[in-house]
Amino acid sequence: MGIRSFLAKPFAAYIASQTRQWSMQPGKFQMQILQALVEQGKSTAFGRDHDFASIRTYDDFKKRVPVRDYELLKSYFDRVVKGEADVLWKGKPLYLAKTSGTTSGTKYIPITKDSVPYHFNNSRNAVLSYVHETGNASFLDGGLIFLSGSPELDEKAGIKVGRLSGIANHHVPSYLRTNQKPSYKTNCIDDWEEKLDRIIDETLNENMTLISGIPPWAQMYFDRIQARTGKKIKDVFPNFSMFVYGGVNFEPYRAKLFDSIGKKVDSIETYPASEGFIAYQDSQVEPGLLLQLNSGIFYEFVPAEEYFNDNPRRLSIEEVELGKNYALIINSNAGLWGYSIGDTVKFVSKNPYRLIVSGRIKHFISAFGEHVIGEEVEKAMKYTMEKFPEAELIEFTVAPNVAPKEGMPHHQWLVEFSRAPRDLQAFSLELDNQMRKLNVYYDDLISGNILRTLITTSLKRNAFIDYMKSLGKLGGQNKVPRLSNDRKIADVLQDYAV
Template structure:
C-alpha cells in the first residue's frame, strides 16, 4: 500500500469520528445551524423584511417565512443578480449556479463563500466514509474520472456563473489533480457526444479506478468504451472498483451496468444540488444516505400528502417518521429561506438520520387520485426486470387519457430495452402487479375498473438520447424525467418509438 493510501486511511478514521459526533446529536446540531443562519442574516434585506431580529424559535420562523420555490424567492434573487449586496446573505455570492427551470427559464442559485466549502467537503467525506468502513484505499493511486459540465464560467455583474459541476471542477484538491480525468480541454467541450468520444480517447490507456457521474451519462460512456474495444469495462480497467453517482436512482440502471462492466463494483450514492449538498451514502451495509445536519443547511419536512393543503405542518428533523414521503424544505448559508427544493425524501433510519430520494413533488401521476411516485415505478422496474432477465436502458411513465369511447385510460410505460423482450404483455402484467402491491390507490383504481392495467411501449435504441438531444438536454447534469402527470415527455418520445 502506498504512502498516499495509508494517509487516506488515517484521515478517513479521523473524519468518521467527527461525523459521528454531530450525527449522534441531530436536534442540537440543527438548532445550532438554525441559530447561526438567523443571526448572520438578520441585517440583510430579506432578514429585515421578515423580522429576523425577533426570531427565537422554529415556530417564530414559520410564522414569518413562508414556503417558497424559486419564483417565490425571485424578487430577492433578482436584486442579487443585479449586483446588490446584503440581500439574501451578507455580501455578495461568489458564484451563481445556473440551472434551467421548467417554468422559470434560467435560474440563478447563489453560492457563497460560506456555502461553497460544504459542497467540496461533502464529496470528500463520502469517499472517506467508504475508506473508513472498507479499508479500501488503493484506488487513490489510480486515475479518477468525473463526468461533469464544462468548467468554463461566464460572469454576471462581477459574479461568476456556470453549472455546479463546472464550478466544483475549480476546487479539485492538489493531491487529486494528477489523478483526475478528463483533462481541462476535454472537459471544456460543450457538445456531449463529442465530449464522450474525447473522454474515451483520453481514458482508454489509463488505469481507471474511480468513475463518477449521473448513471445515464456514465452508461453512455461505458457503451462507447465497449463499442470501441469489444471488451467489458472491467476488462479495460481491471482496477476499477468504485462507482460514485448522484442525481437519479441507480437501481434501474444497476443490471445494465453490471452487464457492461462484467462484474459488480462498489458504489457511493450522493445527493448534491446547486442549492446545497444534502446527503451521501456513509455505509456500504445500511440503506440510505446520511443527512448532513452540520453543513450550513436547516431542514424542514412537510408530508407530501399534505403539501398542497393551505397550512401544512412544517416538521424539524426530530419530528419526522420513517417510511413517510416528505417534501424537503431548506434554509441555507447561501441565502435560500424556506426554499422548496422540489425533492421528496423518505427516512430509512433516524439513528443516524438517513434518507432515500423518493422523487419530485411535481413529478408524479395522479390523474385519477393514484399519486404514483418515482420510488414506486423504479422499484417495480427493478423487481420485474431482474425476474424476467430484461435489460432496461431508460424509461419514463405517463398517463394515457386519450382513449376511444368505452376504453379505460391507463398508465403508459415507455421503455428503451437493450433487447426488446418477446413477451411484452407478460412484462406489462408483472409491472402492473408490482405497482398494485406498492400503491393501494392504484390497486383500488384497477380493481374498481377506473383504470385498465398499464401498457408497455418500447422506445427504439438510443431513443431517449435522441429525445434529450432534441430538447437541448443531452449530457451534463440533465436527467430524464421518470414520470409526469401530463404527456409532454411521452409525446416528445413519439418519434423515437421502436
C-alpha cells in the same frame, strides 16, 4: 501503497470521529445552525422583510418565513443575479449555479463563501467514509474520472455562473489534480458526444480506478468504450474498483451498468444539489444516505400529502418518522430560506438519520387521483425486471393517457430496452400487478374499471439520447423526469416507438 491511499486512512478516521459527534446530537446541532443562520440573515433584505430581529425560537421562524419554491422567491433571486449585495445573504455570492427549472426556465442558485466548502468537503467525506469502513483506499492512487459539465464559467454582474458540476471542477483538491481525467480542454467541449469521444481517447490506456457521474451518462461512456474495443470495462480498466454516482436512483441502471463492467465494483451514492450537498452513503452495509446535519443547512420536512395544503406542518429533524414521505425544505448559508428544493425523501434510520430520495414533489401522476410517485414506478420496474431476467433496461418514463384514441384511459410506460423481454404483454401485466401492490389508489382505479391496465411502449435504441439532444440537454447532470402528470414528454417520445 501509494501516498494518497496511505494518507487517506488517518484522515478518514478523523472525519469519522467528527461525523459521530454531530450525528449523535442531531437536534442540538440543527438548532445551533438555525440560530447562526438567523443571526447572519438579520442584516439582509430578506431578513429585514421577514423581521429576523424578533426571531427567538423555531416557532417564531416558521411564523415569519413561509415555505416557498424558486418561483415564489424569484424576486429576491433576480436582485441577486443583477448584482445587488446583502439580499439573501451577506455580500454577493461567489457563484450562481445554473439549473433548469420546470416552470421558471433557467434558475440561478447562489453559492456563497460560507456554503461553498460544504459542497466539496462532503463529497470528499463520502469517499473517506468508505475508506474508514472498509480499509480500502488503493483506488485513490489510480486514475480518477469525473463525468461532468463544462468548467467554463460565464459572469453576471461580476458573479461567476455555471453548472454545479462545472463549478465543482474548480474545487478539486490539488492532490487529486495529477490523476484526474478528463483534461480541462476536453472538459470544456460543449457537445456531449464529441466530449465523450475525447474522454475515451484520454482514458483508454490509463489505469482508471474511480469513475464518477450520473448513471445514464456513465453508461454512455461504458457503451462507447465497448463499441470501440469490443471488451468489457473490467478488461479495459482491470483496477477499476469504485463507482461514485448521484442525481438519479441507481436501481433502474444497476443491472446493465454492472453487466457492462463485467464484475462487481463497490459504489458510493451521493445527494448533491445546487442548493447544497445534502447526504451521502456512509456505509456499504446500512441502507440510506447520511443526512448532513452539520453543514450550514437547517432542514425542515413537510409531509408530502400536506405539501399543497394552505398550512402544511413543518417538522424539524427530531420530529420526522420512519417510512413517511416528506418534501425537503432547506434554510442555508447560501441565503435560501424556507426553500423547497422539489425532492421528497423518506427516512430509513434515525440513529443516525439516513434517508432515501423517493421522488419529486411535482413529478407525480394523479390524473385520476392515484398520486403515483417516482419511488413507486421505480420499485415496480425493479421488481418486474427481476421476473424477466432476459430483459435489459436503458431508460423509461411514465405518463397518463387520459383520452386515448381507442379504449380506456391508462398509464403509458415508454421504455427503452437494450434487450426487450420475450413477451412484452406479460411484462406489462407484471408491471401493472406490481403497481397495484405499491399504490392502493391505482389498484382501486383498475378494479373499478376507471383505468385499464398500463401499456408499455417499447422505444427504439437511443430514443432518450436523441430526445435529450433535441432539447440541447445531452450529458452533464441533465436527466429525463421519471414520470409526468401531462404528456409533453410522452407525446415526443411516442415518435420513437418501435
